[in-house]
Amino acid sequence: MTVVDINIHHLPEDLFSNEKILNGFLNSAPRGFGEIATVKTMESGKRQLILEKPAGFQNLNYVEGDYSAEAKLAAMDEAGVDYGIMRVPVWQEWLDLETCRAVNDNAAEIVKRSGGRLFSTACVPPWGGKENVDELKRCLDEGAVGVQLACHYGQLYLDDAAFRPYLEVLNELNVPVIVHHTPLPVEWKSVIDYTNLRREYGRIVDQATAVGRELFSGMFDELPNLRFIHTMLGGNWFSNTALLTPHAPSKQEAMQRLDATGGEKIERYLRENIFFDLTHPHSWGKTQIEAALKINGADHYMFGSSFPVFYSWMSQGVEFMKHEIEISDADREAVMSGNAKRMFNLPI
Known part of the structure; x- marks a missing residue:
C-alpha cells in the first residue's frame, strides 16, 4: 500500500547556522503580545528554538538536526512512508516575506534532493499585496503542490475580511x-497551566474554532474553490458535525435560542470545502478515528504524522492505520494516499 504523509514539518536546514535566517524566526515572534522566542543548548549539545507564551510555558521546541532532508527520508524509510508533503509547523503565523522566501527556497532544494519523494507547500504572509502574491506564484511555478496557512494570525481567524x-x-x-494550528487559540488563558492541556487541547480548541468560524461565516459562498485541509482532525470536528449543523425544531418553541437556518449550506461546505489532516491518528484511538471517518467520510481525511514532534509518531501512525483501524480496503487506500494524490495532484 502506498503511503503519503501530508504533515511533515519543514524548517530551513541551516536555521541554526545561518544567523540571518535564525534572526528572521526569532525577531518575527511578537514580543509585545507575550511571545518569547529563544535559542538554548540542550545537554546533548544540540540547540533548540523555544517559543513560550507566557514566560515559562513552552509551546514549541525545534531541535537542531531534526529537519534535514536526510532525517526526513530516513524516518520515512523506517516507517514505510513513500511520499511526504512538507509545511512549516506553526511559525508561519509571524514570518515576514523575506524569511518566507528563504523557507521556500530550502523546501524546493529538499524536494530536488528527495528523489521525487517529498513535496513542498508555499509559505507566504496572507495579507495579499503584489509581492506576497508574486512569491506564492513563484512557488507554485517551481513545483509547490499547495499553500500553507495558520488557522489564525494574531487575533484574526481566516474568515476575517483582512485575508x-x-x-x-x-x-x-x-x-x-x-x-x-497555531501554538494556542486566541483565547488561551484557561488552557496554559497544564502541559498536555496547553500543547494538545489548546491546538484542538484553535482548529475547532477556526473550522466553525469558516463554516458559519459563509465565506465559501464567495470563495467556492477553496479547499482547506485542517490539522488535528479539524479540532475533533467529527464530534461537532451533527451538533453544529443547524436543525429546525419539530415543534413551535416559546423562543428560538439557536439559528435553525443554514443547515444545507453547512453540509455543503463540509462536503466541498473542508477536509482534515489525520494528525498522528494512533494518539486519538481506534474508536475515535473510525467514528471520524464514518461521520465526515473517509474521502475527507489524509494521513499525517507531525514528524518530527515525536519520531515514533510516523511509524506508529502507519502501523495503526494499516492494522488496527477496521475500514474497507478502499477507504484505507484513500486515507493513506488516494485522497492526497487527488487533492494535491501528486505525480505519483
Missing part, C-alpha cells in the same frame, strides 16, 4: 490550502 484579498487569489488559482 479576503489573499484568499481570493487562492480561490482563483484553485490551489489546496493546508491550515495548520
Whole structure:
C-alpha cells in the first residue's frame, strides 16, 4: 500500500547556522503580545528554538538536526512512508516575506534532493499585496503542490475580511490550502497551566474554532474553490458535525435560542470545502478515528504524522492505520494516499 504523509514539518536546514535566517524566526515572534522566542543548548549539545507564551510555558521546541532532508527520508524509510508533503509547523503565523522566501527556497532544494519523494507547500504572509502574491506564484511555478496557512494570525481567524484579498487569489488559482494550528487559540488563558492541556487541547480548541468560524461565516459562498485541509482532525470536528449543523425544531418553541437556518449550506461546505489532516491518528484511538471517518467520510481525511514532534509518531501512525483501524480496503487506500494524490495532484 502506498503511503503519503501530508504533515511533515519543514524548517530551513541551516536555521541554526545561518544567523540571518535564525534572526528572521526569532525577531518575527511578537514580543509585545507575550511571545518569547529563544535559542538554548540542550545537554546533548544540540540547540533548540523555544517559543513560550507566557514566560515559562513552552509551546514549541525545534531541535537542531531534526529537519534535514536526510532525517526526513530516513524516518520515512523506517516507517514505510513513500511520499511526504512538507509545511512549516506553526511559525508561519509571524514570518515576514523575506524569511518566507528563504523557507521556500530550502523546501524546493529538499524536494530536488528527495528523489521525487517529498513535496513542498508555499509559505507566504496572507495579507495579499503584489509581492506576497508574486512569491506564492513563484512557488507554485517551481513545483509547490499547495499553500500553507495558520488557522489564525494574531487575533484574526481566516474568515476575517483582512485575508479576503489573499484568499481570493487562492480561490482563483484553485490551489489546496493546508491550515495548520497555531501554538494556542486566541483565547488561551484557561488552557496554559497544564502541559498536555496547553500543547494538545489548546491546538484542538484553535482548529475547532477556526473550522466553525469558516463554516458559519459563509465565506465559501464567495470563495467556492477553496479547499482547506485542517490539522488535528479539524479540532475533533467529527464530534461537532451533527451538533453544529443547524436543525429546525419539530415543534413551535416559546423562543428560538439557536439559528435553525443554514443547515444545507453547512453540509455543503463540509462536503466541498473542508477536509482534515489525520494528525498522528494512533494518539486519538481506534474508536475515535473510525467514528471520524464514518461521520465526515473517509474521502475527507489524509494521513499525517507531525514528524518530527515525536519520531515514533510516523511509524506508529502507519502501523495503526494499516492494522488496527477496521475500514474497507478502499477507504484505507484513500486515507493513506488516494485522497492526497487527488487533492494535491501528486505525480505519483
